[in-house]
Amino acid sequence: MLLHLQRRLLAVLPIALGVSMICFLLVYLAPGDPLQTLLPPDADAETVAKLKQLYGLDRPLPLQYLAWLWQVMGGDLGQSIATGRPVLSEIRRSLGNTVLLAAVAVLIAFPLAMLLGTIAGYRSGGWMDRGVTGTAILGVSLPNYWLGIVLVILFSVELGWLPASGMGPDGSGTFNPLHWEQLRHIILPVVTLSMIPVGIIARTARASISEVMAQDFVTTLRANGLPERRVLRHAVKNALPSVLAVMGLQFGALMGGSILVETVFAWPGTGFLLSKAILTRDIPVLQGTILVLAMIFVATNLAVDLFQSSLDPRIKRG
Amino acid sequence: MSVTTTPAPVLAPPLAAPRSRGYWGTVGYRLRHDPVTLFFGALLLMIILSALFAPWLSPFDPYKESIIRRLKVPGYMGHLLGTDELGRDMLSRLLHGGRITLMMGFVPVLVATLVGGGLGILAGLAGGRVNALIMRVMDVFYAFPSVLLAVAISGAMGGGVFNALLALSLVFIPPLCRVAETATTQVRNLDFVDAARATGAKLHLVLWHHVLGNVLGPILVYASGMISVGILLGSGLSFLGLGVKPPEPDWGLMLNTLRQAIYVNPLLAALPGIAIFLTSVSINMVSDGLRSAMDVRL
Numbered sequence: 001m002l003l004h005l006q007r008r009l010l011a012v013l014p015i016a017l018g019v020s021m022i023c024f025l026l027v028y029l030a031p032g033d034p035l036q037t038l039l040p041p042d043a044d045a046e047t048v049a050k051l052k053q054l055y056g057l058d059r060p061l062p063l064q065y066l067a068w069l070w071q072v073m074g075g076d077l078g079q080s081i082a083t084g085r086p087v088l089s090e091i092r093r094s095l096g097n098t099v100l101l102a103a104v105a106v107l108i109a110f111p112l113a114m115l116l117g118t119i120a121g122y123r124s125g126g127w128m129d130r131g132v133t134g135t136a137i138l139g140v141s142l143p144n145y146w147l148g149i150v151l152v153i154l155f156s157v158e159l160g161w162l163p164a165s166g167m168g169p170d171g172s173g174t175f176n177p178l179h180w181e182q183l184r185h186i187i188l189p190v191v192t193l194s195m196i197p198v199g200i201i202a203r204t205a206r207a208s209i210s211e212v213m214a215q216d217f218v219t220t221l222r223a224n225g226l227p228e229r230r231v232l233r234h235a236v237k238n239a240l241p242s243v244l245a246v247m248g249l250q251f252g253a254l255m256g257g258s259i260l261v262e263t264v265f266a267w268p269g270t271g272f273l274l275s276k277a278i279l280t281r282d283i284p285v286l287q288g289t290i291l292v293l294a295m296i297f298v299a300t301n302l303a304v305d306l307f308q309s310s311l312d313p314r315i316k317r318g
Numbered sequence: 319m320s321v322t323t324t325p326a327p328v329l330a331p332p333l334a335a336p337r338s339r340g341y342w343g344t345v346g347y348r349l350r351h352d353p354v355t356l357f358f359g360a361l362l363l364m365i366i367l368s369a370l371f372a373p374w375l376s377p378f379d380p381y382k383e384s385i386i387r388r389l390k391v392p393g394y395m396g397h398l399l400g401t402d403e404l405g406r407d408m409l410s411r412l413l414h415g416g417r418i419t420l421m422m423g424f425v426p427v428l429v430a431t432l433v434g435g436g437l438g439i440l441a442g443l444a445g446g447r448v449n450a451l452i453m454r455v456m457d458v459f460y461a462f463p464s465v466l467l468a469v470a471i472s473g474a475m476g477g478g479v480f481n482a483l484l485a486l487s488l489v490f491i492p493p494l495c496r497v498a499e500t501a502t503t504q505v506r507n508l509d510f511v512d513a514a515r516a517t518g519a520k521l522h523l524v525l526w527h528h529v530l531g532n533v534l535g536p537i538l539v540y541a542s543g544m545i546s547v548g549i550l551l552g553s554g555l556s557f558l559g560l561g562v563k564p565p566e567p568d569w570g571l572m573l574n575t576l577r578q579a580i581y582v583n584p585l586l587a588a589l590p591g592i593a594i595f596l597t598s599v600s601i602n603m604v605s606d607g608l609r610s611a612m613d614v615r616l
Contacts (some may be wrong), residue, residue: 004445014454014458015457015458016461016462018454018455018457018458018461019458019461019462021468022458022459022462022470026471026474027472027474029471029474029475030474030475030476030594031475031476049561092548137599137602137606138599140602141546141550141595141598141599142595142598143550143553143554143570143573143591143594143595143598145554145557145573146573146588146590146591146594146595149573149580149588149589149591150588150591151579152580153580153584153587157580157581157584158584185375252463253464253465255463256462256463256465256466256468257463257464257465259465259466259469259558260465260554260557260558262559264577274469274473275558275559277473278469278558278559278560279471279559281476283474286324286470286473286474287474290462290466290469290470293463294461294462294463294466295467296491297461297462297463297466298461301461
């Protein structure tokens with residue numbers, strides 16, 4: 001197990017470095033010089049050269065990257081152009097809200113999707129299966145930002161039951177699930193965000209359950225006279241590792257993918273931060289947020305991988 | 319002695335050999351007998367045609383604004399689907415908007431199929447270091463959630479249709495490369511490829527007839543599923559203010575601008591989303607039908 005852990009960590013390292021490299025290069029994708037955002041348009045050549053030297057922009061790109069990486073490792077992601085605050089503190093204030101949103105969305109999606117997928121996989125080919133598969137396709141075809149708007153129209157504008165945006169009275173403070181006013185604010189974003197994971201997890205569950213049901217040991221169990229309910233329990237047990245893995249991956253994907261839903265609901269998370277940074281062309285915030293979210297995605301993928309191999313002895317730990 | 323001639327045994331009429339349709343014949347046969355896929359295929363065709371012929375189908379000029387006719391309900395003064403926040407005809411804008419949205423779906427997938435598929439086949443055929451180099455670079459891009467990568471690239475480069483198309487292409491290249499690489503590696507190690515090489519077939523002939531023929535199917539099925547992702551992501555970028563610039567009509571952008579009007583006329587804000595949804599669901603259904611029609615194990 002320890003060897004496996006070591007090997008996985010070693011494999012992740014170059015990926016993490018590559019991700020940081022892409023994030024570093026994002027600044028150079030932006031039109032114009034990175035300095036342009038800092039300088040007045042009529043700055044003379046001397047000032048430009050001075051600033052270039054000050055920021056190390058006159059050095060070759062690989063050196064700049066290393067210097068940047070060193071800074072980032074030390075926790076310095078630069079400063080927001082729009083607010084002047086350090087990017088890291090901006091991210092810190094919003095990251096928790098996104099984690100909360102993504103975690104609740106996945107936790108709600110999982111049992112529902114598992115139920116749908118098990119029903120469909122158990123009777124694969126039947127009408128229930130077709131119904132569930134169709135629903136799963138609808139789930140991944142829905143633009144979730146549109147679903148969010150429709151839910152706002154229904155429950156906020158027409159019925160007036162739930163708030164249309166924001167996070168409630170305490171804002172981004174501590175979230176308390178017993179606080180009804182805060183709970184009200186999270187309902188619509190969570191429902192909207194869980195749409196895609198429901199579709200994807202249900203599909204996976206269906207595929208793995210129907211695969212398990214076709215295996216020989218199921219026939220043996222039935223031949224031994226095991227009641228159908230207990231046969232199903234075995235099937236679910238066998239299918240669970242891969243479904244849990246997809247669930248973990250979905251959590252990571254939602255962390256980065258909640259930008260549209262957060263924008264619709266003005267949910268003060270990292271997605272909302274990103275969408276504000278795009279509007280104000282605040283490149284340091286854009287770069288820092290994307291770096292952090294991508295690293296979280298890499299870390300969740302690694303965690304899922306390790307978790308899965310510790311759960312399922314069939315996966316080689318070599 | 320008379321030679322008794324045994325009557326020649328009456329030969330049973332030769333059994334009609336089961337008519338073989340061939341691979342693509344079977345795929346076509348299955349598709350023709352799949353009503354769900356046919357229905358969504360027809361719907362998709364209709365959407366594509368109405369986007370193509372938008373200038374001739376539109377009852378109004380999609381850019382013509384009218385201050386007194388803002389946010390009107392469907393049916394108002396000949397505006398079949400009402401008017402938007404600047405008094406422009408919704409139906410005409412939806413028809414025209416389909417052009418860019420469909421382009422966001424098809425162009426990046428086409429580019430990614432060519433580039434990613436090509437790289438993947440190359441990696442699969444070359445193996446060794448070339449494979450490692452290509453696939454490790456892809457792994458890095460894979461390490462981003464797709465929405466995040468699209469937002470990162472087009473967010474850094476700034477809005478505009480071209481930048482959005484470029485960002486989406488970059489998002490789709492790694493998955494297509496992976497699919498192509500897996501399929502190619504599988505095919506390359508099959509005996510019949512070795513057999514073809516052993517009989518002296520030229521490398522490019524083996525490539526053309528054996529490898530490409532067997533690899534193209536999985537790549538195309540996978541790519542067809544990506545088109546709807548492209549449409550959702552592309553409209554999402556426009557929704558965020560990346561992608562299409564106003565006053566150009568685009569479904570994602572319309573969704574964004576009409577969002578402010580939900581308290582006045584909520585139905586209008588739902589319309590562009592319905593268009594996106596119908597398009598992406600029909601592409602997914604057609605892709606799914608294609609996948610099962612092309613499945614040789616069935």
